[in-house]
Amino acid sequence: MPQTQIACPRCRQMITANIEQLFDVTQDPQAKQRLLGGVSNMARCPHCGYQGRLATPIVYHDNEKELLLTFFPPELNMPLNEQERLIGPLIKQVTDRLPPEKRKAYLLKPVANLTYESMIQTILSKDGITPEMLKEQQERVQVIERLLQASSKDVRSELIKQNINLFDEQFFALFSRLAQSAAGSGQEPMARAMVDLQNQLLEETEFGDAGVIENPEWAEGIASSIRVALDALTRLSRVDKALIVMGDQPSVPVEVVEALLDSHARTDHQVSVPKYRYSWGNPVLVDRALWPRLMSLEGDEGAQRLWQAHPEWVNEVWFSDLAPRDVDTETDIVELRPKHPGSA
Numbered sequence: 001m002p003q004t005q006i007a008c009p010r011c012r013q014m015i016t017a018n019i020e021q022l023f024d025v026t027q028d029p030q031a032k033q034r035l036l037g038g039v040s041n042m043a044r045c046p047h048c049g050y051q052g053r054l055a056t057p058i059v060y061h062d063n064e065k066e067l068l069l070t071f072f073p074p075e076l077n078m079p080l081n082e083q084e085r086l087i088g089p090l091i092k093q094v095t096d097r098l099p100p101e102k103r104k105a106y107l108l109k110p111v112a113n114l115t116y117e118s119m120i121q122t123i124l125s126k127d128g129i130t131p132e133m134l135k136e137q138q139e140r141v142q143v144i145e146r147l148l149q150a151s152s153k154d155v156r157s158e159l160i161k162q163n164i165n166l167f168d169e170q171f172f173a174l175f176s177r178l179a180q181s182a183a184g185s186g187q188e189p190m191a192r193a194m195v196d197l198q199n200q201l202l203e204e205t206e207f208g209d210a211g212v213i214e215n216p217e218w219a220e221g222i223a224s225s226i227r228v229a230l231d232a233l234t235r236l237s238r239v240d241k242a243l244i245v246m247g248d249q250p251s252v253p254v255e256v257v258e259a260l261l262d263s264h265a266r267t268d269h270q271v272s273v274p275k276y277r278y279s280w281g282n283p284v285l286v287d288r289a290l291w292p293r294l295m296s297l298e299g300d301e302g303a304q305r306l307w308q309a310h311p312e313w314v315n316e317v318w319f320s321d322l323a324p325r326d327v328d329t330e331t332d333i334v335e336l337r338p339k340h341p342g343s344a
Helices: 030-036 080-097 116-125 131-149 153-162 169-184 188-204 222-236 254-264 288-294 304-309 330-336
Strands: 004-007 014-017 022-024 042-044 051-053 058-062 067-071 111-113 241-244 271-276 284-287 314-319
Touching: 014 042, 022 030, 022 080, 030 058, 030 116, 058 080, 058 116, 067 080, 067 116, 111 116, 116 131, 131 153, 131 169, 131 188, 153 188, 169 188, 222 241, 222 288, 241 254, 241 288, 254 271, 254 284, 254 314, 284 288
Parallel strands: 022 058, 067 111, 271 314
Antiparallel strands: 004 014, 042 051, 058 067, 241 284, 271 284
C-alpha cells in the first residue's frame, strides 16, 4: 500500500501515513483487517508522539454480506454535494469491479454512517459480533496502543502487570493479525515495534512458556510449517516425539491428546493418528525417527499421504466423535465463542 506524506495534526512535522478511502473486501479480503485494526488512516508521529485517526472519507464494500457503507467525517465540514462528488467515484469503482450477476439492489442504496463507530459496529454485527464482544476487542486494541506508545520497557512492564488478565488466546490472535497487517502494508517501524513488544509479552506473560518459531516460507504451504517446526525441535531439544496440531482446529478436546499419548506409549508404531468415525484426522503424534521423512514434504499438503503410503507405521486411535472443525473465517470464530446469557 503506497504511503502518503502528511503534516502531523499536532506538531505539523511531515510524516508518512497509509491513507485509504475504499475498503473493498470483495476484491481485497485484507482490507477489512486494515480498517478494523487501525492500520490505515492513522497518524503516528515519531516527532511528538501524536497518534490518532485521520479524518478521511470511507467507502466499505462486502458483496457476500451485501454491505455498502459510507462515512464522511463531520469535521471536514463539507457540503453534501461535495461529499457525493468525492464518494461517488469510489462507489462506481466498486460496481464496475463486480461481474453483472453480482450487482444487486443493495448497491443502489449505500448506507451513510454518521459516526465512524457506527460503521464499525455495522460491519462487525454482520459477523455476529455482539456489543459485548466489541467492547472486549476495543479494550485489547487500546492496551496494544498504550503498550506501543510506552516510553520504555519498564513502563510497558507495568502496563502488562495492570492488564495481565487480558493476555489470552484472543489477545494474541488479534495482536498477530495487527502485526501482519502492519508488515504487509509497508509500515516497517510499526512492524518492528510490534515484534519487540511481542517478545516482551512472551517474556512477561504465561504465554512465554511457549516458544514461537517464525516460518519465513509460510506461503509455500503446510509442509513448510512442519519442516520449520521439526527442524527447530531437532536443533533445540532432545524430545523423542512431537505432537503436530493444526492451528485452525482450536477445539481439539484434551481427551484426544491424552488418548493419543496413552495409546502411543503402548505401541511399537512410530506414529499415532486419531480416526474420527470414518477417517483419519489431527493432531498426530510422531516419533523422532520419522521427522526427517516429514521434513522432506513439500507444498500445501500434510503428512496424511505419507501415512497412507506406509500403513505399517500407523497406530490408529479410534474416536466416536466427528473430527474437529476447521476455523478459517471470522464467522467460524464467532460460532465457536460461548453465547452470552440471553443471546440467540
